Amino acid sequence: MSAATEQTRQIKILAFDVFGTVVDWHGSIAREIDTMALGIDGNRFALAWRAGYVPAMQKVMSGELGWTRIDELHRMILDQLLAQFQITHLTEVQKQHLNHVWHRLDPWPDTVKGLQRLKTAYTICTLSNGNLGLLSNLSKHAGLPWDCILSAEIFHKYKPAPEAYLGVAQIFDVVPEQVMLVAAHQSDLDAARHCGLQTAYIERPLEYGASHSKDISVHPDNTYHARDILQLADLLGC
């Protein structure tokens, strides 16, 4: 604990992954799809939409696509899914509205209160692959009290590119060890740690819905492991 206490003292910036870590993309999208009564299963549709996310970003990272925002990648995946699920009657306005469900995701129950507590002692920001407009609308919808919204859009590099993690330290004029990435995904935390950031894992066992189990075991390389953001505030003494 003394090593952790020493590390805690120097942390100045908490940078949060967003999708899955602070908001419940699966539940929010599944509920909206079910409400639309399209005759398709919201759970399956949400999982399929999210499954297209990494391959779409990889097209940008490989150079196959030029810089493309997540809003546009989400729309490309949506159009494929609507064809695959044989949904052919939506108007263009309805498709745009559905694509913006990613701007209307609900927070986990602990998120807002946890962020408010952490904000009293740290600068709290996003570090998400979501674009700035999406993150701003989402944060307004969910009442997320960020000090600053940072996005891959600023760096024109998607996580896990080092430029995204190191960019947070550069923006706040601190060394990487003074930034801690908070995320529900070990791969994101691994990439941040390789850049010298500290890392906090948040469990979110229901990220993919009740029908999918998620490995939430402790990885000793992380600086902190917390059940949720309120427990992270406890661990950081906020």
Place this chain on the structure above:
Amino acid sequence: MSAATEQTRQIKILAFDVFGTVVDWHGSIAREIDTMALGIDGNRFALAWRAGYVPAMQKVMSGELGWTRIDELHRMILDQLLAQFQITHLTEVQKQHLNHVWHRLDPWPDTVKGLQRLKTAYTICTLSNGNLGLLSNLSKHAGLPWDCILSAEIFHKYKPAPEAYLGVAQIFDVVPEQVMLVAAHQSDLDAARHCGLQTAYIERPLEYGASHSKDISVHPDNTYHARDILQLADLLGC
């Protein structure tokens, strides 16, 4: 009024200039200098520091300097001023602290309440030449409830370059007419208007201190003219 009402209906984003418009740079810096008891006049020092700002940015805009953040431009001007005012005893740590007075500027009395009211009906963001770290620290210090912090640092173009104004519309995926720049400087508003943004002038007669008068006359080209941010909220029906 009906034309203004029509325009008001379509405004979605209020983008605020920061130095002078939402925070009182002159009073905050003059007070800090006077408190330091360096034997120099806080009013004169604040005015001289700010007077170096536009010429320093012009060196970046002309290409004489590569992209340089305002924090560094402020430090370059500070070093010149300390020599000019014959202040030779400050340590490096003291100089860094003084340079960060720009991160500790106080809001005008109407600012926080005015922004809170406007935030209920619009997305409110900064559009400042200040760098993201400076704006984040300043907003945390002053309690400014932005939905998003935007800066010339994102576009690598200082206002009045069109890329900065048009960049706000691009980020939020709206047309320029759906963005209104709110500023206490006609030159900033003129440049925004040329890009198709709507404009709101805020008077701030004491921006340069009580010893300097400022022209706060009405320019008919602006969409709105308000005494302060609370009156702007009145005019917008928030």
